[in-house]
Amino acid sequence: MKDKVIEVNHLSKNFGENEVLKDIHFEVYSGEVVCIIGSSGSGKSTLLRCINLLETATTGEILYRGTDINTPGFSTTQYRTKLGMVFQQFNLFKNKTVLGNCTLGPIKVLKKSKEEARKTALKYLDVVGMADYIEAKPAQLSGGQQQRVAIARALCMEPDAILFDEPTSALDPETIGEVLKVMKELAKSGLTMLIVTHEMEFARDVSSRVVFMDNGIIAEENTPENIFTNPNNPRTREFLKRTLDK
Amino acid sequence: MSSEPSFFQISYNIFLQYWPMFLKGTIVTLILAIAGTLTGTVIGLLIGVVRTIPTHPHDSTFKKILLKILNIILTIYIEVFRGTPMIVQSMVIFYGVPILFGIKLGVFQAAYFIVSINTGAYMSEIVRGGILSIDKGQFEASSSIGMSHFQTMVNVVMPQVIRNILPATGNEFVINIKDTSVLNVIGVSELFFASKSIAGNNFKYFEVYLITSIIYLICTYSVTQLLRFAERRIEGRDSYTIHGSTTLTDSKFEIRPGRS
Numbered sequence: 001m002k003d004k005v006i007e008v009n010h011l012s013k014n015f016g017e018n019e020v021l022k023d024i025h026f027e028v029y030s031g032e033v034v035c036i037i038g039s040s041g042s043g044k045s046t047l048l049r050c051i052n053l054l055e056t057a058t059t060g061e062i063l064y065r066g067t068d069i070n071t072p073g074f075s076t077t078q079y080r081t082k083l084g085m086v087f088q089q090f091n092l093f094k095n096k097t098v099l100g101n102c103t104l105g106p107i108k109v110l111k112k113s114k115e116e117a118r119k120t121a122l123k124y125l126d127v128v129g130m131a132d133y134i135e136a137k138p139a140q141l142s143g144g145q146q147q148r149v150a151i152a153r154a155l156c157m158e159p160d161a162i163l164f165d166e167p168t169s170a171l172d173p174e175t176i177g178e179v180l181k182v183m184k185e186l187a188k189s190g191l192t193m194l195i196v197t198h199e200m201e202f203a204r205d206v207s208s209r210v211v212f213m214d215n216g217i218i219a220e221e222n223t224p225e226n227i228f229t230n231p232n233n234p235r236t237r238e239f240l241k242r243t244l245d246k
Numbered sequence: 247m248s249s250e251p252s253f254f255q256i257s258y259n260i261f262l263q264y265w266p267m268f269l270k271g272t273i274v275t276l277i278l279a280i281a282g283t284l285t286g287t288v289i290g291l292l293i294g295v296v297r298t299i300p301t302h303p304h305d306s307t308f309k310k311i312l313l314k315i316l317n318i319i320l321t322i323y324i325e326v327f328r329g330t331p332m333i334v335q336s337m338v339i340f341y342g343v344p345i346l347f348g349i350k351l352g353v354f355q356a357a358y359f360i361v362s363i364n365t366g367a368y369m370s371e372i373v374r375g376g377i378l379s380i381d382k383g384q385f386e387a388s389s390s391i392g393m394s395h396f397q398t399m400v401n402v403v404m405p406q407v408i409r410n411i412l413p414a415t416g417n418e419f420v421i422n423i424k425d426t427s428v429l430n431v432i433g434v435s436e437l438f439f440a441s442k443s444i445a446g447n448n449f450k451y452f453e454v455y456l457i458t459s460i461i462y463l464i465c466t467y468s469v470t471q472l473l474r475f476a477e478r479r480i481e482g483r484d485s486y487t488i489h490g491s492t493t494l495t496d497s498k499f500e501i502r503p504g505r506s
């Protein structure tokens with residue numbers, strides 16, 4: 001069995017009265033590409049944000065490589081550097097250039113030298129095809145370009161896994177392809193990825209496992225073949241029928 | 247030809263006779279406005295940052311209480327200085343500080359202190375607003391790469407805030423050029439004080455204060471134009487260089503996107 005990178009047990013999350021996640025159990029193994037699908041409001045983003053500590057889970061535990069992240073002495077800063085995050089709205093640092101976006105974390109958090117950080121940044125900007133734009137500011141780039149830089153920024157931290165929250169949902173149809181292509185290559189390279197997506201074709205092609213969320217629970221979890229051709233849960237079937245018919 | 251000198255001649259003569267006094271007054275006014283605005287902005291930045299420190303449910307009680315007390319003190323400071331006229335603050339501080347703290351303030355020191363602390367109260371609200379208006383995504387992206395709140399503020403948020411509040415800072419500066427005139431009540435020899443002395447000499451109140459108005463107007467107008475120019479400069483290069491090849495670094499070309 002491969003190493004477990006993340007394990008989530010009995011996780012729940014309430015926003016006031018609203019129980020958004022209900023007793024979630026969930027694991028990600030090293031090298032896996034897990035896609036999370038499900039209708040709007042089912043709690044996909046919230047799950048990702050709880051794992052990344054952008055939200056505090058109401059109850060439950062999160063284990064990183066077997067250690068509870070609430071263990072005294074466990075460094076949440078280090079934990080965060082180990083999990084990259086790519087956002088729907090890119091969230092590039094507006095005051096920094098492409099290069100500055102990619103070197104800030106390595107310099108300030110990983111305490112790398114400027115030279116070393118620059119080298120790493122150029123390497124990953126090349127991977128996402130943005131090495132020619134190092135001087136540009138985010139506002140000068142198209143959505144697809146910004147998202148590719150955001151992916152490079154995450155890669156520059158050399159994380160254990162990257163979480164993607166609908167990375168292509170804010171993009172024009174023409175630029176979705178360039179971002180998905182980069183993500184496919186990353187998947188092939190063996191990066192551990194946890195992806196919330198509405199791109200069903202992409203999920204079918206790249207995932208090692210697909211998780212279907214419905215109303216705050218994981219309703220079904222299976223190989224892409226099984227989920228897309230032969231779903232067990234009637235809710236999954238219904239969701240896929242609705243989504244794929246569009 | 248009438249034997250009476252015309253209004254313009256009188257004004258012109260007053261200016262010729264007293265220009266060194268007008269100049270001195272103008273310089274004091276500008277120095278106070280510049281120094282007070284800069285110091286006030288620094289005060290505002292510091293307070294704005296302190297007032298937006300987030301608290302998490304799992305923070306220590308000590309930190310929560312400390313922040314709460316600090317916030318109360320800062321709120322009182324802001325409300326008091328925004329809620330009272332600077333002319334009254336001048337009197338209270340200039341005559342009160344020696345009584346309460348036993349420190350004899352020089353007139354200029356007192357003036358600098360009053361303008362700074364007053365500007366600080368306004369700027370801290372502007373800065374706070376500026377920080378709150380920064381997209382939440384900037385903070386989230388920053389913490390997702392492991393940066394602390396402090397690192398986020400220094401490297402990501404404050405550079406954007408400073409740029410955004412530049413117009414408001416310029417506005418404060420212009421206000422301060424005019425409002426330092428109230429400091430004449432404690433005897434600061436700024437432009438209004440100088441004008442009062444001149445008019446007291448020759449009793450030509452209208453002519454003297456007309457000259458004074460023109461000087462104020464020239465100062466505020468030039469500053470406004472200067473700031474506008476600075477803002478445009480700071481908007482920054484709207485072009486960037488594409489390095490066409492990583493091996494041939496001189497094969498660059500410039501792109502000027504249509505949108506800014």
Ligand SMILES: Nc1ncnc2c1ncn2[C@@H]1O[C@H](COP(=O)(O)OP(=O)(O)OP(=O)(O)O)[C@@H](O)[C@H]1O
Pocket residue numbers: 015018020038039040041042043044045046047
């Ligand atoms: N900060 C918040 N405060 C209150 N309620 C929230 C908050 N964030 C999310 N919610 C609620 O939690 C539920 C789940 O939201 P979430 O964003 O996780 O859904 P999602 O599956 O990512 O949906 P989408 O596909 O639209 O992104 C929604 O009902 C939403 O209204």
Ligand SMILES: [Mg+2]
Pocket residue numbers: 044045046165166
């Ligand atoms: Mg979402």
